Amino acid sequence: MANGFETExxxxxxxxxxxxxxxxxxxxxxxGTLAAGAALDEQQLADRFGASRTPVREALRQLAAGGLVELxxxxxxxxxxxxxxxxxxxxxxxxxxxxxxxxLAAYRMTPLERSHLIxxxxxxxxxxxxxxxxxxxxxxxxxxxxxxxxTHNSFLAEQAIAVRNRLNAFRRxxxxxxxxxxxxRDEHETIMQAIAEGDGEMASRRMRAHMxxxxxxxxxxxxxxxxxxx
Amino acid sequence: MANGFETExxxxxxxxxxxxxxxxxxxxxxxGTLAAGAALDEQQLADRFGASRTPVREALRQLAAGGLVELxxxxxxxxxxxxxxxxxxxxxxxxxxxxxxxxLAAYRMTPLERSHLIxxxxxxxxxxxxxxxxxxxxxxxxxxxxxxxxTHNSFLAEQAIAVRNRLNAFRRxxxxxxxxxxxxRDEHETIMQAIAEGDGEMASRRMRAHMxxxxxxxxxxxxxxxxxxx
DNA sequence: CGCATCGCATTTGCATACACAATCGCTCGA
DNA sequence: TCGAGCGATTGTGTATGCAAATGCGATGCG
Numbered sequence: 247m248a249n250g251f252e253t254e255x256x257x258x259x260x261x262x263x264x265x266x267x268x269x270x271x272x273x274x275x276x277x278g279t280l281a282a283g284a285a286l287d288e289q290q291l292a293d294r295f296g297a298s299r300t301p302v303r304e305a306l307r308q309l310a311a312g313g314l315v316e317l318x319x320x321x322x323x324x325x326x327x328x329x330x331x332x333x334x335x336x337x338x339x340x341x342x343x344x345x346x347x348x349x350l351a352a353y354r355m356t357p358l359e360r361s362h363l364i365x366x367x368x369x370x371x372x373x374x375x376x377x378x379x380x381x382x383x384x385x386x387x388x389x390x391x392x393x394x395x396x397t398h399n400s401f402l403a404e405q406a407i408a409v410r411n412r413l414n415a416f417r418r419x420x421x422x423x424x425x426x427x428x429x430x431r432d433e434h435e436t437i438m439q440a441i442a443e444g445d446g447e448m449a450s451r452r453m454r455a456h457m458x459x460x461x462x463x464x465x466x467x468x469x470x471x472x473x474x475x476x
Numbered sequence: 477m478a479n480g481f482e483t484e485x486x487x488x489x490x491x492x493x494x495x496x497x498x499x500x501x502x503x504x505x506x507x508g509t510l511a512a513g514a515a516l517d518e519q520q521l522a523d524r525f526g527a528s529r530t531p532v533r534e535a536l537r538q539l540a541a542g543g544l545v546e547l548x549x550x551x552x553x554x555x556x557x558x559x560x561x562x563x564x565x566x567x568x569x570x571x572x573x574x575x576x577x578x579x580l581a582a583y584r585m586t587p588l589e590r591s592h593l594i595x596x597x598x599x600x601x602x603x604x605x606x607x608x609x610x611x612x613x614x615x616x617x618x619x620x621x622x623x624x625x626x627t628h629n630s631f632l633a634e635q636a637i638a639v640r641n642r643l644n645a646f647r648r649x650x651x652x653x654x655x656x657x658x659x660x661r662d663e664h665e666t667i668m669q670a671i672a673e674g675d676g677e678m679a680s681r682r683m684r685a686h687m688x689x690x691x692x693x694x695x696x697x698x699x700x701x702x703x704x705x706x
Numbered sequence: 707c708g709c710a711t712c713g714c715a716t717t718t719g720c721a722t723a724c725a726c727a728a729t730c731g732c733t734c735g736a
Numbered sequence: 737t738c739g740a741g742c743g744a745t746t747g748t749g750t751a752t753g754c755a756a757a758t759g760c761g762a763t764g765c766g
Contacts (some may be wrong), residue, residue, distance in 0.1 A: 261549070262549055262749070263750070264750090264751075265549075287717080288717075288718070289717075289718095297750080297751090298750060298751045298752070299718090299751085299752090300530075300749080300750055300751065301749080301750065301751095303534065303718090303719090304533065304534060304537050304749095307494075307534050307537050307538050307541075308537050308538065308540075308541045310538075311537075311538045311541035311542055312541055319491070319492055319495075319718085319719090319757095320717080320718050320719070320756085320757055320758060321717090321718080321757095321758065321759090322717070322718070332630075332631060335629045335630060335631040335632065336631050337633065338631075339629065339632040339635060341633050342576040342580075342632070343573075343576075345576075346572040346573075346575075346576065347689070349631055350572075383660045389522075399568055399569065400562075400565060401562060401565035401566050401568075401569050402568065402569040405569060405635075405639065409635065413510065441748090444758080457711095492719075493719075493720070494719080494720090517747075518747075518748070519747075519748095527720075527721090528718080528720060528721045528722070529721085529722090529748090530720055530721065530722090531719080531720065531721095533749090549748085549749090550725095550726085550727055550747085550748050550749070551727095551728070551729090551747090551748080552747070552748070596736065674708095699762090707766105708754085708765105708766090709764105709765085709766085710753085710760105710763105710764090710765080710766095711763085711764085711765095712761105712763080712764095713760105713761090713762085713763095713764100714759105714760085714761085714762095714763090715758105715759090715760085715761095716757105716758085716759080716760095717756105717757090717759100718751105718755105718756090718757080718758090719740085719754105719755090719756080719757090720753105720754085720756100721748100721752100721753085721754080721755095722751100722752085722753080722754095723750100723751080723752075723753095724749105724750085724751075724752095725748105725749085725750080725751095726747105726748090726749080727747090727748080727749090728739080728745105728746090728747085728748090728752100729741105729744105729745085729746080729747095730744090730745080730746090731742100731743090731744085731745095732743080732744095733740105733741090733742085733743100734740090734742100735738105735739090735740085735741095736737100736738090736739085736740100
């Protein structure tokens with residue numbers, strides 16, 4: 247097959263082909279390029295990535311293990327189709343896990359980690375003013391991951407990141423709504439205060455509320471833009 | 477290869493070969509038949525299961541996605557090698573997730589679910605008296621899974637089960653220690669009381685303590701039977 | 707005209723073949 | 737004697753081929 251390239255001028259063909267395909271598919275699902283419910287034909291994907299079916303299959307299996315795609319035996323795979331109920335369940339789960347993380351983090355974070363978190367939070371102020379959604383999204387992610395890290399429980403942090411990534415496909419558009427950006431930052435502010443006071447329980451409750459606010463916001467968005475069958 | 481059997485008298489060759497291999501390997505890792513750190517040679521496994529490398533590879537990828545095995549690129553796979561620190565992190569994570577589950581469950585469970593939980597708990601009394609470890613282990617699992625279910629959040633329940641299964645490989649022997657069986661049931665008792673009173677926060681704190689007690693018990697076990705390099 | 711059944715096409719699941727990377731052992735040199 | 741360089745071997749990563757199963761369409765029957 248089109249395997250004739252030995253040159254690496256593309257610069258992105260390091261690593262395993264199956265991993266690259268997996269990452270690419272993950273991105274495409276998360277960004278919505280591959281809509282929920284879309285059929286995933288192995289040969290078709292193989293052609294698209296200029297590979298054979300073997301690495302495509304391995305990528306699909308991994309994605310299925312992560313829950314991003316559903317594989318029905320001998321009937322091919324589809325991008326995991328989420329009901330609104332399921333999405334809300336995922337949001338609640340993320341909210342609870344985040345709440346756990348911030349409680350542990352409040353009790354365990356080092357001064358260095360605390361200052362890093364404050365720095366991230368401060369950086370977001372001008373970005374909110376400018377209404378830069380993408381930049382805030384990135385910073386928001388860093389903020390939450392800094393909290394995961396500060397739990398000093400890398401397994402928990404991995405779980406949190408995994409669940410959060412899985413939700414990403416639906417979280418994407420939520421921040422674009424009106425004043426949600428400002429309110430998100432305000433909520434971060436109150437969480438930071440609780441952390442500063444060393445009150446993990448308070449930080450936990452506020453984080454849970456913060457995540458559920460985001461869920462409510464997304465829920466309204468889904469109701470408004472309700473499509474046919476998804 | 478030895479593919480000549482069309483007869484299904486064996487009775488266990490339904491479903492996908494890769495799935496059967498995955499399940500078999502999961503069991504072997506969970507039961508310790510495959511020790512942590514053991515190398516997983518694809519051809520060797522293929523021979524052992526009477527299959528080719530393809531389904532074995534797919535099984536390994538899925539296990540890697542679940543965290544049970546580690547796959548280093550072009551260097552093969554090994555059964556995930558856990559440090560004591562990592563195991564404790566996993567225990568803490570399970571404890572926190574269980575605490576979340578029982579809090580939600582306390583607020584949401586139906587009378588039917590509550591009575592089912594009570595029934596399971598009552599069933600364990602004579603089993604503890606008899607010191608039947610395996611039976612208690614099974615009932616214990618059902619008890620916890622009934623709580624997951626009662627959260628009425630199937631995604632959270634799935635996550636809880638997944639993390640719990642991942643820990644199973646190391647939890648196995650923990651209950652065999654002395655009076656841990658009796659104490660485990662007593663702790664369940666206090667959790668049940670909090671649930672009965674509708675106090676989710678209390679149930680949550682007690683569940684966390686319950687799980688961390690189990691972790692401590694296992695920790696002692698690990699210290700006692702410390703092997704060479706794991 | 708509607709429904710069931712048979713046959714075909716498509717696609718997955720598995721086997722096999724091949725290429726390259728990593729490791730191990732050897733030899734050679736200091 | 738020890739270390740470095742180099743080749744052989746082992747095993748992973750990928751491609752391709754083949755068989756079985758599923759879904760769909762056509763055809764025949766009621």
